[in-house]
Amino acid sequence: xxxxxxSRRSSRITDEEISELISKxxxxxxxxxxxxxxxxxxxxxxxETCSYIKSxxxxxxxLSDRLxxxxxxMDSGSPQAEIIRSILRS
Amino acid sequence: MQVPxxxxxxxxxxxxxxxxxxxxxxxxxxxxxxxxxxxxxxxAAMVFARGSTRWTRGLVASLxxxxxxxxxxxxxxxxxxxxxxxxxxxxxxxxxxRKILKRCLGLCSRRKKATGTxxxxxxxxxxxxxxxxxxxxxxKKLLPGGExxxxxxLLDQTLDYAVSLKAQVDVMRRLLKISKASNxxxxxxxxxxxxxxxxxxx
Numbered sequence: 001x002x003x004x005x006x007s008r009r010s011s012r013i014t015d016e017e018i019s020e021l022i023s024k025x026x027x028x029x030x031x032x033x034x035x036x037x038x039x040x041x042x043x044x045x046x047x048e049t050c051s052y053i054k055s056x057x058x059x060x061x062x063l064s065d066r067l068x069x070x071x072x073x074m075d076s077g078s079p080q081a082e083i084i085r086s087i088l089r090s
Numbered sequence: 091m092q093v094p095x096x097x098x099x100x101x102x103x104x105x106x107x108x109x110x111x112x113x114x115x116x117x118x119x120x121x122x123x124x125x126x127x128x129x130x131x132x133x134a135a136m137v138f139a140r141g142s143t144r145w146t147r148g149l150v151a152s153l154x155x156x157x158x159x160x161x162x163x164x165x166x167x168x169x170x171x172x173x174x175x176x177x178x179x180x181x182x183x184x185x186x187x188r189k190i191l192k193r194c195l196g197l198c199s200r201r202k203k204a205t206g207t208x209x210x211x212x213x214x215x216x217x218x219x220x221x222x223x224x225x226x227x228x229x230k231k232l233l234p235g236g237e238x239x240x241x242x243x244l245l246d247q248t249l250d251y252a253v254s255l256k257a258q259v260d261v262m263r264r265l266l267k268i269s270k271a272s273n274x275x276x277x278x279x280x281x282x283x284x285x286x287x288x289x290x291x292x
Contacts, residue, residue, distance in 0.1 A: 067266055
């Protein structure tokens with residue numbers, strides 16, 4: 001198969017790099033263990049990757065809500081402030 | 091895939107710094123103001139922990155669009171803010187990464203065997219390619235800075251971003267747990283002290 005040569009540098013993205021990247025992505029996704037790795041289609045991989053990222057976004061939003069609730073009930077002279085100070089000191 | 095503990099620690103520290111800078115525990119903020127400050131702190135902290143890569147630059151760019159965010163961003167990122175805001179040269183991998191990636195994902199029609207009629211084979215691989223194209227567009231919108239990425243770079247940065255996001259979630263969860271526990275301890279302590287006082291008087 002014809003391969004374009006880069007006009008600036010001679011390194012290429014190898015097939016190995018690509019399959020490694022794809023398998024790393026698959027191992028991130030929650031359902032990857034059930035399915036056989038080689039069967040995954042590009043469309044499915046992309047769909048699950050997008051779902052995964054969206055679910056992480058939602059979680060961050062939810063955790064921000066809960067932290068916001070919690071912070072409002074704490075005063076700044078509390079153990080929380082001490083925890084913060086000790087972490088920032090290290 | 092996991093991030094090192096140093097990443098999570100850096101994320102936590104900068105996020106807490108952000109909380110302090112925006113005074114999240116003060117009473118003067120509305121719920122939404124507080125939530126936005128928390129979320130912004132979490133994102134800036136994630137950028138700080140990760141350092142310079144395409145998606146972190148993309149994230150800084152989009153967070154900077156809101157003028158109100160600038161102070162907190164500078165406070166958390168320090169010198170990194172300027173560095174991450176500079177335009178960066180495009181990766182040399184781009185021109186060929188789309189073609190190579192699509193080849194390996196089995197999308198080239200050349201590879202498909204003619205098992206059915208010519209018409210059938212053509213439409214199924216065309217559909218597959220269209221679906222993939224559509225989903226790539228979705229992915230580009232989800233990934234900070236994704237609009238300017240293609241093929242290999244896009245997927246590589248996606249992996250990097252997803253791993254960092256997961257770490258951000260883990261850190262926030264743990265902070266929530268610890269804060270709740272310390273809050274509970276404080277209240278229990280207060281109750282105990284009240285009971286003791288009450289008992290002493292009687």
